[in-house]
Every structure is written in C-alpha cells, then in structure tokens.
Amino acid sequence: MNGVHDLGGMHGFGPVRPETNEPVFHAPWEGRVIGIRRLMGAWLGNNIDAGRHAIERLPPADYLRFSYYEKWFQSLIHQLVDSGKIAPEELATGRKAPDAPVATPPVTVATVGAYIAPTGSYQRDTGANPRYAPGATVRARNIHPEGHTRLPRYVRGHVGTIERDHGAHVLPDTHAHGAGEAPETLYTVRFTARELWGEARNEGDAVYLDLWESYLDPA
C-alpha cells in the first residue's frame, strides 16, 4: 500500500537526533509491549508480514504521532480484535467475558527462548531456477498494490543491477494477507544514487534493496 510508512526519500522530518546513553526501554510498559507482542505471535501464526501490515494500516496521522512501541501496541490490539482473540467488550471493560474460555498459555518461561527475537528462516527450498543472474539489469516494476508489499515507492520504475541471489523466500505480499507463502527468489538489487535521486549525487553512491522476483522486469 502507498502508505505513510513508505518513508524513503521524503523530506521535512528534520535532522536525526541521537540520544546519549539511551536506555533499552524508556518506560517499563515498552518492554511489556514487546513481550506481549512476541508471545501473542504464537496465537497469531507468528506472521511477521501480517504484523507489519497491521502497523502500516494505522491511520496515517497516528502512525506519525505514535512512538514505535505505541504503534506496536495499537496495531496488536487491532490484530487481537480482528482475529477474535479478544472481544470488543473485553477490550472496553478490561475483563474476560464471563462465558469466554480460559486458555493455557502456549509459551512459558521454559519455552520462551524461541520467542525472544523474530528469528527463524523465511528461505524456502523450491527448486525453482532464478530468472536473473548477478550482474543482470532489471527495472523495478511500477506497481501500486493496495495490500502489503516490500517494494518501496522510491525505486519503482528505476533500473538497477542484480547484486546477489538469496534463494527463494516467503513473499510478504501474499503471506501478510494469509494467502500463502508463495516463495520467490529474493535478490539484492543495486540502484545508483544518480538513478534514484538525480545527477547531483555522488557518482559512486548506491542504495541496495532486497527485492522479490515478481517486483522486477528485465531491463
């Protein structure tokens, strides 16, 4: 979707302001949000793409106003209600509905290790031959899907060079919507800064993106 999350190349957000001696969390609730979100992944299919798309679908003004952990929190609530894990009246009252079942948490202290960070491989062995070889010239497709995609606007229509083949990876465009993994070859594609941003840029500068085969056409 052409959302406000697709920030690459936009102007007006000001300088980057690093914080000296930044703490891991700025308030205890931030850590709780990470923990809850990681653990609820077990109930939501551990679908990183669906989680990202839930964040992208926050109202644009909220997306820009919220901190990172507020975005995580609000989008998680949407996912929990949409999936039926919590009912709207439970959200309103903060209490379990009297007739709602009580589950057993699937992740405990003993098994939490695998849920600490978003890991696991998204590579799939499909046996498919890659369409492009390193060094091939490609053009990022000028597509504007309304759903989830990982093809940023700033490279669409631009010509780049295949740098590396990562094998077949789960396609976020389908996976985010529960429409299957549809693995495709993933490539690192090099775009020169001049191709993307004009001739005033430094000749040797370049931007590299990891793009799926269906994002690309031969050029």
Next chain:
Amino acid sequence: MSGDHHHHHDHDHDGQEIPSATALRVKALESLLVEKGLVDPAAVDAIVDAYETKIGPRNGARVVAKAWTDPAYKARLMQDASAAIAEIGFMGSERPHMIVVENTPTTHNLVVCTLCSCYPWLVLGLPPVWYKSTAYRSRAVIDPRGVLADFGLTLGDDIAVRVWDSTAETRYLVLPERPAGTEGMDEDALAAIVTRDSMVGVAKVAAP
C-alpha cells in the same frame, strides 16, 4: 482502553510519577490476556530481561573483534554470516539470514529500514529511537551523507556510500574498519571499543 496517548509521564503534587495513559492501557491489556490464559506474565518478564541484560550490541562487537583478529573467521563471516555468527554461540539454533558488509578506505556502508524498523536484533539488540525515527528512515536513502553529518561523520567524495535498505528478512551488520593504533590489542580489548553506531554504519570506530 482507546483513549488518548501521552509520551510523557505526569507528576502529582508529591513529585511521584503517575503512570501515563499508555502505561495504564498496556497494563490493562496484559491483565486481560493473562486472565484469558493467553499469556504467561513470567514469560513476558523473561523477554524483557533478555533485552535488558542479554541481547545487545556487545554480541555484534564480539563478531567484529573476531573478524579483525582472525582472517579465517572473517572469510567465513563474509561468505556465510549466519553460520559464522552462530559459531560464536549467542544465536543458539536460530539462523536469521545475516549479511555482513565491510567498510574499507574507499567504501562506507550504512544500514536502514525505510518501510519499518528491521534491525539485526540478535547481534545489536533493540534498535535505538533514532534508527526508528521518520527522520532517519526518510533521509538515509536520499541523503546518507547528510545523515552521517548529523552523527558528526563527514566523508569525502572519494568514498562510495552504500546504503542497505532492509526490505526483506535479511539483516545487515556493518563490519567497521579497525582503527589505526590498535595493533597491540587482543580480541576482548577490541570488542570493548566497537560501538553499536559503528555496526549500523553511522560512525567509525575510534582507537581508545
């Protein structure tokens, strides 16, 4: 629980902090999820503790220091970063798809995620606020030299700047240049001078 949002903490007349509206909402959601048996609060504690005490940029610094002192390890790291990082141990059985990009006297690498905030958690911990900011995500790809200048790093035109936009489940770690004057330092001493910012590519490593 769908009230407004406050980034700050309010203070009462005794000077004690009152939890923000967001803190209260998070607490209410956790209580609900615990009551419904969906989440074990002790598992939440364990995740918080892991990020506060176990997972952080010291892991990445060990990878960099080993690459600086062990040429065979560096070769494996550049060939298959996931396997080489797993050798050190802290990745356990998990194998995120890691790529290491090397800074040289003629090439400087910078990592960003313009679409969200993808970051190599297992080697660097949670990303700092600036990495997740709209300012960094918007500008790193169009004006990387300006972003580096915000960090006090000015690069000459003879140095190529390569920006890596983390659009897939590949995670990038910058291998910074080993600073001059560190020839006598061992791996542990070197690991202590490698900063998080240098492994994201917004800084160089300085000799102590």
